Amino acid sequence: MRAWGSLLDAVEEDDSVFAGDWPPEGRTAYLTFVADDPYVVEVCDAPSTRICVRVPLDLGDDWITEARERHAAARQALGM
Numbered sequence: 544m545r546a547w548g549s550l551l552d553a554v555e556e557d558d559s560v561f562a563g564d565w566p567p568e569g570r571t572a573y574l575t576f577v578a579d580d581p582y583v584v585e586v587c588d589a590p591s592t593r594i595c596v597r598v599p600l601d602l603g604d605d606w607i608t609e610a611r612e613r614h615a616a617a618r619q620a621l622g623m
Contacts, residue, residue, distance in 0.1 A: 544618055551614060554578045555607050 554576070572591075577583040582602050587595040603609075 544614075544621065544623055547614055547617075550576060551607065551610055 572586065572588040575583075575585040575587065577585070581599040583597060583599050585595060585597045
């Protein structure tokens with residue numbers, strides 16, 4: 544949860560191209576979020592299957608606000 548919040552902070556604070564891994568790359572599977580135009584999510588299972596899928600996203604203008612609301616709701620549900 545902390546890494547998810549940190550990723551949202553980093554994307555919101557920096558208007559240049561940003562890429563971040565969650566959880567940190569090198570574990571069994573990880574997700575890379577690239578804040579560019581268009582936004583891209585890449586899901587990789589490199590250590591075991593070596594499969595990587597890259598998907599461009601068309602996010603609305605308020606996506607970061609909505610992501611923060613979902614993050615807060617998840618934290619509350621988990622009692623964090």
